[in-house]
Amino acid sequence: MDQLSAPAVTALREAQNTLIEHSLDRISAALPWYHTLSSASRDQIQKVARVGVTMFVDSVGERGAEVDPSGIFNVAPVALTGAVTLEQTLDLVRTVVDVVEEEAPNVVPAAGHDAVRVRVLTFGRDVGFAAAKVYARVAEARGAWDARLESVAVDAMLHDSADDAATRAGAAGWRGTGPVVAIVARTVLDALATSRLRHECRQWAQDCLVSVHSDSVIVVLGGDSADETTDAAAQRTQLLAAADRIAVELDGAVVIGPVVDGVAQAGRSLRSALAGLRALPGWAEAPNPVRADDLLPERLLDGDPLAVEQIRALVTEPLREMGELYEETVATYLALGRSLEMTARTLFVHANTVRYRLGRVSKQTGWDATDARDGLVLHLAVIVGRLAAGNSH
The missing domain is CATH 3.30.310 (TATA-Binding Protein)
Structure with missing residues (x-):
């Protein structure tokens, strides 16, 4: 790309402050969300715009100064990416580029109009890509930090006190x-x-x-x-x-x-x-x-203390609350291989009575003694209850 003439570069340098002021005026007039930002955020955006125009002018000097477009955002703290979205940042870049594209060619000799316009558009494109990279890096870092906070919170749930777990979860964004x-x-x-x-x-x-x-x-x-x-x-x-x-x-x-x-x-x-x-x-x-x-049966056999507590709360205690007749009926029925007739003879009741009691147990606890899997849970619940009663004496 051909370099601009010395008079063109000089003219751009002399117009630099005017381009900056007009860009800031356009930002204020064209972007309604700009006025919703804090004064500190608006100040940072103004610094970015000033650096951007200055860097563009430096890049079109007679020696074509090498510039890194991402350097424009070095004057803005990372926190600004949380107040201004990538889409809004690109709107800012586009607004400033529009102003410079409209006004910069008019301040240089006619022979340099097209060259200046091309340089403005190229520089604006590079700044847009640089902004995307900045936001991508920030998002990646923020995501890694958030993931770390979440992992710490989960670890606290497993190993720390309830209060510590709640505090860690709050730090990870739990509300x-x-x-x-x-x-x-x-x-x-x-x-x-x-x-x-x-x-x-x-x-x-x-x-x-x-x-x-x-x-x-x-x-x-x-x-x-x-x-x-x-x-x-x-x-x-x-x-x-x-x-x-x-x-x-x-x-x-x-x-x-x-x-x-x-x-x-x-x-x-x-x-x-x-x-x-x-x-x-x-x-x-x-x-x-x-x-x-x-999975309470498997957890019990695997030595999970919470399984003992859970089966007592879900099955043993509700069964005990129904009365001794119901617990005895369930225990006898399961011990005799789930035979209604043998259970009835053992308890000296009619088979329909056994059937009725088992139905009541199923409704009360949610586990059906006539089902093989549910029967296993009920059988273990009876054993857990008996062990607890025996150890209390």
Whole structure:
């Protein structure tokens, strides 16, 4: 590209301040969002515009000074990328280029008009590419930092106190006070897939944390708090539905933990899901995804203390509350190989009475003694209850 003549360069230098002022005036008049920014952000934008025009003039000097367009943004702090979007930055660049393209050719001799116009457009293009690179680097750094904060929060849920877990989650952007559920998947995700997963989670849940390990992914979801129109039970149901939607999109084995009351208790759901994932090989016919509570037998045998607590809360205690007759009926029925007739003879009742009691138990606890899998859960619940009673004496 031919260099501009000395008179043309001199004329551009003399018009430099005028070009800057006219560019700032155009920015103020043409971009309504500019006035919504803080005074500090507007000052930074003005500095960027001044440096940009100055750098352009320097680049068209007789020796064609080498310039790095990304240097224009060195005068603006990284925080400015959070106040001004990439699209808005490109609008700024386009506005300044329009002013310089309109006015710069008119201040140089006629022979240099076309050369100046070409240089303006080329420089503007380079600045636009430079802006995109700056935003890409910032987004990458911000994404890496956010991912680090989320991983720290998840680690706190597993190993620290409830208060510390809530504090770490807040630092990672958690804002809600509604129910929480954890999902654990045995899968490998790259950075792009992780970003997509995080985006999808935010479509279905108010809050989310995503932590990627070498061979697994942890997702913690937070639902809306109960309000005048939706009660707590409905919120928990909605959160579980969101967890189901996300879980089916994950590859590999997936375990969904129980819903807990808030982010401070998230560790309980997360530890249950992880214990379920460890115990999953014990149930070859398990569905995928599977609830951690559906893996209570395998978790019990694997030594998970939370499984003991959970089976007592979900099965043993509700069964005990129904009365000794119902617990005895369930225990006898399961001990005798699920035979209605033998159970009836042993308990000296009619078979229909046994059938009735088992139906009541199924309705009360959610587990059906006549089903092989549910019967296993009930049998273990009876054993856990008896062990607890025996150890208390």
